Amino acid sequence: MQNSLEGITVVAVEQAVAAPYASSRLADAGARVIKIERPEGDFARSYDKLVRGQSAYFVWLNRGKESVCLDLRLEADREVLDTLIASADVYIQNLKPGSIEKLGFASADLRRRFPRLITCEISGFGNTGPYSHLKAYDLIVQAETGLCAITGNQQGPARVGVSVCDISAGL
Incomplete structure (x- = not known):
């Protein structure tokens, strides 16, 4: 199993935990993972x-990438990303809802342009529904799902x- 993804290139526009965890599993299996970070870096740093x-x-989450x-x-930087995606096998992103689409890198558009590209978008609340436009953090999802209600102590x-x-x- 080790290095079973050797020769596969993943471009990941990612931050925090969910997408970096997904792409780290691919890196561990031998894929070349190119992590795209914003100028100030991934806030998980x-x-x-x-x-x-x-x-x-x-x-x-980012070892081996x-x-x-x-x-x-910036247009020049979007062109760099476009070039990277054009030669990639897999594209992963987990920016806040709507962000990547505004930049011109929506999964549906990329799949039309690069039919062999596998895409993965990770969001906290899915693509439809009343919360689909909201950012999600682990604590918010834990609270919304009731997980916080079954942990804690007498204080709450x-x-x-x-x-x-x-x-x-990410898994």
């Missing part, structure tokens, strides 16, 4: 400083210690 001054979550910093508000509900919803979504 600043979760803590536990691993030699770096975020434990960031190191765990290449990282490219792009400002997708509490978040599960790890980002279990984001990890499950």
